Amino acid sequence: MPDAPKTGPFGLNPIRIMILAMGALVLLISIGMFLGGPNAYQALKEANAAATQPTAEQLSGE
Template sequence: MHLPPLRAILVRKATGLVRCLGAANFFLEGSAMSDEPKTGPFGLNPTRIMILLMGALVLLISIGMFLGGPNSYQALRDASNAAKEPTAEQLSGD
């Protein structure tokens, strides 16, 4: 009876083990490759969404500062209300 060398047995066992692990990985993850799909250079992820939201907030604050903020709005309302009432010159008839 001829017995194969020990090295050949170990190689066959290791190859079978690798195939079993690959099959288990396929069934557990649902695909043969464990890499996640690429989303491209402009794909949105949670970090990029947060950066976009922060940029929009900075833009909103900048526009508010450019327009003068809430104090200028109150002054505009006061001036509008004052313009609705006649002035002393208009009352005297001059």
């Protein structure tokens, strides 16, 4: 009878691969939440565009 090859304590099996994949997914979601998502990026672009345009006070020379 051949013995099953022993894997070390850090060997990958299907359950550990699934846990690693779930951890990676949680990490991606956390990074997305930290950065504010796509809506925050759109708001940042709009604020940058508004900041580069002169205001009414600047146009009147006051």
